[in-house]
Amino acid sequence: MGNSENTEKPDGGVERAASAQAQMRKGVLELCILSILSQGDAYPTEIIDKLKDTKLVVVEGTLYPLLTRLKNTGLLGYRWEESTSGPPRKYYKLTEIGAQYLKELQLSWSELVEAVNKTIEKGKNNI
Amino acid sequence: MGNSENTEKPDGGVERAASAQAQMRKGVLELCILSILSQGDAYPTEIIDKLKDTKLVVVEGTLYPLLTRLKNTGLLGYRWEESTSGPPRKYYKLTEIGAQYLKELQLSWSELVEAVNKTIEKGKNNI
DNA sequence: TTTAGTACCTTGTGTTACATAGTACTAAAT
DNA sequence: ATTTAGTACTATGTAACACAAGGTACTAAA
Numbered sequence: 001m002g003n004s005e006n007t008e009k010p011d012g013g014v015e016r017a018a019s020a021q022a023q024m025r026k027g028v029l030e031l032c033i034l035s036i037l038s039q040g041d042a043y044p045t046e047i048i049d050k051l052k053d054t055k056l057v058v059v060e061g062t063l064y065p066l067l068t069r070l071k072n073t074g075l076l077g078y079r080w081e082e083s084t085s086g087p088p089r090k091y092y093k094l095t096e097i098g099a100q101y102l103k104e105l106q107l108s109w110s111e112l113v114e115a116v117n118k119t120i121e122k123g124k125n126n127i
Numbered sequence: 128m129g130n131s132e133n134t135e136k137p138d139g140g141v142e143r144a145a146s147a148q149a150q151m152r153k154g155v156l157e158l159c160i161l162s163i164l165s166q167g168d169a170y171p172t173e174i175i176d177k178l179k180d181t182k183l184v185v186v187e188g189t190l191y192p193l194l195t196r197l198k199n200t201g202l203l204g205y206r207w208e209e210s211t212s213g214p215p216r217k218y219y220k221l222t223e224i225g226a227q228y229l230k231e232l233q234l235s236w237s238e239l240v241e242a243v244n245k246t247i248e249k250g251k252n253n254i
Numbered sequence: 255t256t257t258a259g260t261a262c263c264t265t266g267t268g269t270t271a272c273a274t275a276g277t278a279c280t281a282a283a284t
Numbered sequence: 285a286t287t288t289a290g291t292a293c294t295a296t297g298t299a300a301c302a303c304a305a306g307g308t309a310c311t312a313a314a
Contacts, residue, residue, distance in 0.1 A: 083292085
Protein backbone atom coordinates (compact mmCIF):
# COMPACT_ATOMS: atom_id res chain seq x y z
CA MET A 1 0.00 0.00 0.00
CA GLY A 2 2.71 2.44 1.01
CA ASN A 3 2.65 6.07 2.02
CA SER A 4 1.51 8.70 -0.40
CA GLU A 5 1.51 12.44 0.00
CA ASN A 6 -0.96 14.26 -2.20
CA THR A 7 0.54 15.13 -5.57
CA GLU A 8 -2.32 15.45 -8.08
CA LYS A 9 -4.05 18.57 -9.32
CA PRO A 10 -2.88 21.35 -7.03
CA ASP A 11 -4.95 23.79 -9.09
CA GLY A 12 -5.12 27.01 -7.15
CA GLY A 13 -7.80 26.20 -4.63
CA VAL A 14 -8.38 29.63 -3.17
CA GLU A 15 -10.35 31.23 -5.97
CA ARG A 16 -12.89 28.55 -5.18
CA ALA A 17 -13.94 30.59 -2.16
CA ALA A 18 -16.47 32.54 -4.21
CA SER A 19 -18.19 29.39 -5.41
CA ALA A 20 -18.21 27.90 -1.93
CA GLN A 21 -19.87 31.03 -0.68
CA ALA A 22 -22.57 30.44 -3.26
CA GLN A 23 -22.72 26.87 -2.07
CA MET A 24 -23.37 27.89 1.51
CA ARG A 25 -26.23 30.11 0.45
CA LYS A 26 -28.06 27.12 -0.87
CA GLY A 27 -30.63 25.88 1.56
CA VAL A 28 -31.13 29.15 3.37
CA LEU A 29 -32.86 30.72 0.40
CA GLU A 30 -36.13 29.04 1.26
CA LEU A 31 -35.90 30.41 4.78
CA CYS A 32 -35.14 33.93 3.58
CA ILE A 33 -37.93 33.98 1.02
CA LEU A 34 -40.50 32.80 3.53
CA SER A 35 -39.22 35.38 6.02
CA ILE A 36 -39.59 38.15 3.48
CA LEU A 37 -43.12 37.06 2.66
CA SER A 38 -43.98 37.03 6.36
CA GLN A 39 -43.45 40.79 6.24
CA GLY A 40 -46.10 41.13 3.56
CA ASP A 41 -47.04 39.92 0.10
CA ALA A 42 -44.49 40.51 -2.64
CA TYR A 43 -43.85 39.72 -6.29
CA PRO A 44 -40.67 38.02 -7.50
CA THR A 45 -38.75 41.08 -8.66
CA GLU A 46 -39.50 42.73 -5.33
CA ILE A 47 -38.23 39.66 -3.48
CA ILE A 48 -35.00 39.70 -5.45
CA ASP A 49 -34.48 43.36 -4.54
CA LYS A 50 -35.08 42.72 -0.84
CA LEU A 51 -32.62 39.84 -0.87
CA LYS A 52 -30.08 42.07 -2.58
CA ASP A 53 -30.42 44.54 0.28
CA THR A 54 -29.13 41.92 2.70
CA LYS A 55 -26.28 40.87 0.38
CA LEU A 56 -28.03 37.67 -0.69
CA VAL A 57 -27.97 37.92 -4.46
CA VAL A 58 -30.38 35.60 -6.25
CA VAL A 59 -31.24 35.46 -9.91
CA GLU A 60 -34.56 34.81 -11.61
CA GLY A 61 -33.64 31.33 -12.76
CA THR A 62 -33.25 30.37 -9.12
CA LEU A 63 -36.18 32.22 -7.62
CA TYR A 64 -39.03 31.32 -9.99
CA PRO A 65 -38.71 27.53 -9.75
CA LEU A 66 -38.32 27.85 -5.99
CA LEU A 67 -41.49 29.93 -5.66
CA THR A 68 -43.38 27.43 -7.79
CA ARG A 69 -42.14 24.61 -5.60
CA LEU A 70 -43.23 26.38 -2.44
CA LYS A 71 -46.60 27.10 -3.97
CA ASN A 72 -47.08 23.47 -5.03
CA THR A 73 -46.43 22.23 -1.51
CA GLY A 74 -49.02 24.63 -0.13
CA LEU A 75 -46.62 26.95 1.68
CA LEU A 76 -47.43 29.87 -0.60
CA GLY A 77 -50.45 31.15 -2.47
CA TYR A 78 -50.58 33.94 -5.03
CA ARG A 79 -52.80 36.46 -6.79
CA TRP A 80 -52.38 38.48 -9.95
CA GLU A 81 -52.36 42.25 -9.68
CA GLU A 82 -52.32 44.83 -12.47
CA SER A 83 -49.38 47.18 -12.76
CA THR A 84 -49.30 50.66 -14.28
CA SER A 85 -45.72 50.21 -15.38
CA GLY A 86 -45.58 46.86 -17.16
CA PRO A 87 -47.10 43.41 -17.19
CA PRO A 88 -49.22 42.15 -14.28
CA ARG A 89 -47.42 41.10 -11.14
CA LYS A 90 -47.78 37.80 -9.38
CA TYR A 91 -48.02 38.57 -5.68
CA TYR A 92 -47.05 35.67 -3.47
CA LYS A 93 -48.49 35.25 0.00
CA LEU A 94 -47.55 33.08 2.96
CA THR A 95 -50.23 30.52 3.84
CA GLU A 96 -51.05 29.32 7.36
CA ILE A 97 -49.06 26.18 6.74
CA GLY A 98 -46.24 28.28 5.32
CA ALA A 99 -46.11 30.40 8.46
CA GLN A 100 -45.93 27.34 10.69
CA TYR A 101 -43.27 25.85 8.46
CA LEU A 102 -41.30 29.08 8.65
CA LYS A 103 -41.17 28.83 12.43
CA GLU A 104 -39.67 25.36 12.18
CA LEU A 105 -37.14 26.53 9.62
CA GLN A 106 -36.06 29.39 11.86
CA LEU A 107 -35.48 26.94 14.68
CA SER A 108 -33.45 24.66 12.39
CA TRP A 109 -31.45 27.65 11.28
CA SER A 110 -30.48 28.77 14.76
CA GLU A 111 -29.57 25.22 15.69
CA LEU A 112 -27.37 24.97 12.61
CA VAL A 113 -25.65 28.25 13.36
CA GLU A 114 -24.90 27.09 16.87
CA ALA A 115 -23.55 23.74 15.68
CA VAL A 116 -21.29 25.28 13.05
CA ASN A 117 -20.02 27.99 15.36
CA LYS A 118 -19.18 25.40 17.97
CA THR A 119 -17.12 23.50 15.41
CA ILE A 120 -15.39 26.64 14.19
CA GLU A 121 -14.55 27.94 17.63
CA LYS A 122 -12.61 24.83 18.58
CA GLY A 123 -10.28 25.36 15.64
CA LYS A 124 -9.79 29.10 15.99
CA ASN A 125 -6.63 28.79 18.09
CA ASN A 126 -4.79 26.52 15.71
CA ILE A 127 -4.79 28.53 12.51
CA MET B 128 -55.85 35.89 -17.14
CA GLY B 129 -58.02 36.19 -14.05
CA ASN B 130 -57.30 35.82 -10.40
CA SER B 131 -56.33 32.45 -9.05
CA GLU B 132 -55.76 31.42 -5.49
CA ASN B 133 -53.59 28.37 -5.07
CA THR B 134 -55.54 25.12 -5.20
CA GLU B 135 -53.18 22.39 -6.36
CA LYS B 136 -51.31 19.81 -4.29
CA PRO B 137 -51.69 20.97 -0.71
CA ASP B 138 -49.70 17.92 0.36
CA GLY B 139 -48.84 18.34 4.00
CA GLY B 140 -45.95 20.76 3.79
CA VAL B 141 -44.81 20.74 7.38
CA GLU B 142 -43.17 17.34 7.56
CA ARG B 143 -40.82 18.76 4.96
CA ALA B 144 -39.05 20.63 7.74
CA ALA B 145 -36.74 17.73 8.44
CA SER B 146 -35.62 17.55 4.84
CA ALA B 147 -35.18 21.30 4.71
CA GLN B 148 -32.95 21.10 7.73
CA ALA B 149 -30.81 18.66 5.80
CA GLN B 150 -30.93 21.08 2.91
CA MET B 151 -29.59 23.93 5.00
CA ARG B 152 -26.66 21.84 6.14
CA LYS B 153 -25.43 21.64 2.58
CA GLY B 154 -22.57 23.94 1.92
CA VAL B 155 -21.42 24.27 5.50
CA LEU B 156 -20.01 20.77 5.61
CA GLU B 157 -16.86 21.86 3.81
CA LEU B 158 -16.38 24.62 6.35
CA CYS B 159 -16.88 22.25 9.30
CA ILE B 160 -14.55 19.60 7.96
CA LEU B 161 -11.77 22.09 7.34
CA SER B 162 -12.32 23.53 10.80
CA ILE B 163 -12.04 20.12 12.39
CA LEU B 164 -8.84 19.41 10.49
CA SER B 165 -7.42 22.73 11.63
CA GLN B 166 -7.50 21.25 15.14
CA GLY B 167 -5.30 18.40 14.03
CA ASP B 168 -5.07 15.57 11.53
CA ALA B 169 -7.93 13.11 11.52
CA TYR B 170 -9.25 10.11 9.61
CA PRO B 171 -12.75 9.96 8.15
CA THR B 172 -14.46 7.94 10.86
CA GLU B 173 -12.99 10.29 13.44
CA ILE B 174 -14.31 13.29 11.50
CA ILE B 175 -17.79 11.79 11.39
CA ASP B 176 -17.72 11.29 15.16
CA LYS B 177 -16.61 14.86 15.81
CA LEU B 178 -19.36 16.19 13.57
CA LYS B 179 -21.86 14.04 15.42
CA ASP B 180 -20.79 15.69 18.67
CA THR B 181 -21.97 19.03 17.34
CA LYS B 182 -25.26 17.61 16.03
CA LEU B 183 -24.09 17.65 12.41
CA VAL B 184 -24.74 14.11 11.28
CA VAL B 185 -22.92 13.09 8.10
CA VAL B 186 -22.68 9.68 6.52
CA GLU B 187 -19.76 8.03 4.75
CA GLY B 188 -21.24 8.38 1.28
CA THR B 189 -21.18 12.13 1.80
CA LEU B 190 -17.84 12.49 3.49
CA TYR B 191 -15.59 10.37 1.31
CA PRO B 192 -16.28 12.07 -2.03
CA LEU B 193 -16.01 15.43 -0.30
CA LEU B 194 -12.61 14.62 1.19
CA THR B 195 -11.39 13.39 -2.17
CA ARG B 196 -12.57 16.59 -3.77
CA LEU B 197 -10.80 18.72 -1.18
CA LYS B 198 -7.65 16.69 -1.63
CA ASN B 199 -7.78 17.02 -5.43
CA THR B 200 -7.99 20.80 -5.21
CA GLY B 201 -4.97 20.90 -2.94
CA LEU B 202 -6.74 21.94 0.24
CA LEU B 203 -5.98 18.66 1.98
CA GLY B 204 -3.17 16.13 1.99
CA TYR B 205 -3.12 12.72 3.61
CA ARG B 206 -0.94 9.92 4.94
CA TRP B 207 -1.58 6.30 5.79
CA GLU B 208 -1.10 5.14 9.34
CA GLU B 209 -1.26 1.63 10.78
CA SER B 210 -3.89 0.79 13.36
CA THR B 211 -3.77 -1.93 16.02
CA SER B 212 -7.51 -2.38 15.88
CA GLY B 213 -8.35 -2.74 12.19
CA PRO B 214 -7.28 -1.64 8.75
CA PRO B 215 -4.91 1.30 8.20
CA ARG B 216 -6.30 4.78 8.62
CA LYS B 217 -6.08 7.57 6.12
CA TYR B 218 -5.17 10.66 8.09
CA TYR B 219 -6.12 13.90 6.36
CA LYS B 220 -4.20 17.08 6.96
CA LEU B 221 -4.92 20.71 6.19
CA THR B 222 -2.46 22.22 3.70
CA GLU B 223 -1.24 25.82 3.69
CA ILE B 224 -3.67 26.64 0.94
CA GLY B 225 -6.40 24.85 2.83
CA ALA B 226 -5.78 26.95 5.92
CA GLN B 227 -5.96 30.14 3.92
CA TYR B 228 -9.11 28.94 2.22
CA LEU B 229 -10.62 28.10 5.60
CA LYS B 230 -10.17 31.68 6.72
CA GLU B 231 -12.10 32.90 3.71
CA LEU B 232 -14.85 30.37 4.31
CA GLN B 233 -15.20 31.47 7.91
CA LEU B 234 -15.61 35.04 6.75
CA SER B 235 -18.24 34.01 4.21
CA TRP B 236 -20.03 32.06 6.88
CA SER B 237 -20.27 34.94 9.33
CA GLU B 238 -21.43 37.24 6.55
CA LEU B 239 -24.11 34.75 5.59
CA VAL B 240 -25.29 34.38 9.17
CA GLU B 241 -25.57 38.13 9.48
CA ALA B 242 -27.46 38.46 6.21
CA VAL B 243 -29.93 35.71 7.04
CA ASN B 244 -30.49 36.96 10.58
CA LYS B 245 -31.15 40.44 9.26
CA THR B 246 -33.79 39.04 6.93
CA ILE B 247 -35.36 36.94 9.65
CA GLU B 248 -35.48 39.74 12.19
CA LYS B 249 -37.54 41.98 9.97
CA GLY B 250 -40.26 39.35 9.78
CA LYS B 251 -40.28 38.34 13.42
CA ASN B 252 -43.05 40.78 14.36
CA ASN B 253 -45.48 39.65 11.71
CA ILE B 254 -45.80 35.97 12.45
C1' DT C 255 -11.80 -20.78 10.44
C1' DT C 256 -15.48 -18.26 11.42
C1' DT C 257 -17.43 -13.92 13.33
C1' DA C 258 -17.43 -9.18 14.74
C1' DG C 259 -15.58 -4.80 14.47
C1' DT C 260 -13.32 -1.16 12.05
C1' DA C 261 -12.28 1.41 7.98
C1' DC C 262 -12.23 2.88 3.29
C1' DC C 263 -14.38 3.19 -1.46
C1' DT C 264 -17.79 3.22 -5.48
C1' DT C 265 -22.06 3.67 -8.02
C1' DG C 266 -26.56 5.38 -8.86
C1' DT C 267 -30.30 8.70 -7.88
C1' DG C 268 -32.89 12.78 -6.84
C1' DT C 269 -32.68 17.55 -5.70
C1' DT C 270 -31.32 22.02 -6.58
C1' DA C 271 -29.19 26.54 -8.07
C1' DC C 272 -27.93 28.67 -11.98
C1' DA C 273 -27.16 30.08 -16.92
C1' DT C 274 -29.49 31.01 -20.89
C1' DA C 275 -33.08 32.09 -23.74
C1' DG C 276 -37.70 33.29 -24.62
C1' DT C 277 -42.53 35.35 -24.14
C1' DA C 278 -45.55 39.14 -23.04
C1' DC C 279 -47.23 43.45 -21.45
C1' DT C 280 -46.86 48.81 -21.00
C1' DA C 281 -45.40 53.36 -22.14
C1' DA C 282 -42.58 56.62 -24.33
C1' DA C 283 -40.09 57.94 -28.59
C1' DT C 284 -39.69 58.36 -33.51
C1' DA D 285 -48.54 53.77 -36.18
C1' DT D 286 -44.50 51.45 -35.46
C1' DT D 287 -40.40 50.90 -32.92
C1' DT D 288 -37.78 50.82 -28.67
C1' DA D 289 -36.96 50.37 -23.82
C1' DG D 290 -38.30 48.81 -19.48
C1' DT D 291 -40.54 45.50 -16.55
C1' DA D 292 -42.06 40.98 -15.44
C1' DC D 293 -42.90 36.10 -15.73
C1' DT D 294 -41.61 31.29 -17.71
C1' DA D 295 -39.09 27.24 -19.57
C1' DT D 296 -35.08 24.28 -20.58
C1' DG D 297 -30.70 22.30 -19.97
C1' DT D 298 -26.60 21.54 -16.97
C1' DA D 299 -23.49 20.70 -13.25
C1' DA D 300 -22.80 20.10 -8.41
C1' DC D 301 -23.95 17.83 -4.46
C1' DA D 302 -25.69 14.84 -0.48
C1' DC D 303 -27.20 10.54 0.32
C1' DA D 304 -28.53 5.57 0.12
C1' DA D 305 -26.91 1.22 -0.66
C1' DG D 306 -23.67 -2.09 -1.45
C1' DG D 307 -18.89 -3.67 -1.59
C1' DT D 308 -13.87 -4.61 -0.29
C1' DA D 309 -10.31 -5.36 3.05
C1' DC D 310 -7.83 -5.66 7.31
C1' DT D 311 -7.43 -7.14 12.52
C1' DA D 312 -8.48 -9.70 16.56
C1' DA D 313 -11.18 -12.57 19.33
C1' DA D 314 -14.30 -16.69 19.65
